[in-house]
Amino acid sequence: MANFNSALQKLLIEEGGSKYTETKGDKGGATKYGISQKAFPDLDIKNLTESQAAEIYKREYWDKIKGDLILSEKVA
Numbered sequence: 040m041a042n043f044n045s046a047l048q049k050l051l052i053e054e055g056g057s058k059y060t061e062t063k064g065d066k067g068g069a070t071k072y073g074i075s076q077k078a079f080p081d082l083d084i085k086n087l088t089e090s091q092a093a094e095i096y097k098r099e100y101w102d103k104i105k106g107d108l109i110l111s112e113k114v115a
Contacts, residue, residue: 040109041111043101055072069084070084072089
């Protein structure tokens, strides 16, 4: 079975980790840990913590796709 924490660590590396970006012309707006202002307009992206990002990824993505049921860690 896939492990959320393992998948999250790989994801955070791919998404730039704690680097805050606000690039002109980026339709997602401000972004940190891969979490964008456009997707979460009421969230203080600049002050987002890694644990808050993890909660968002777990609740909004992992749980919705039933990530715990994925058999392959590589797929997850």
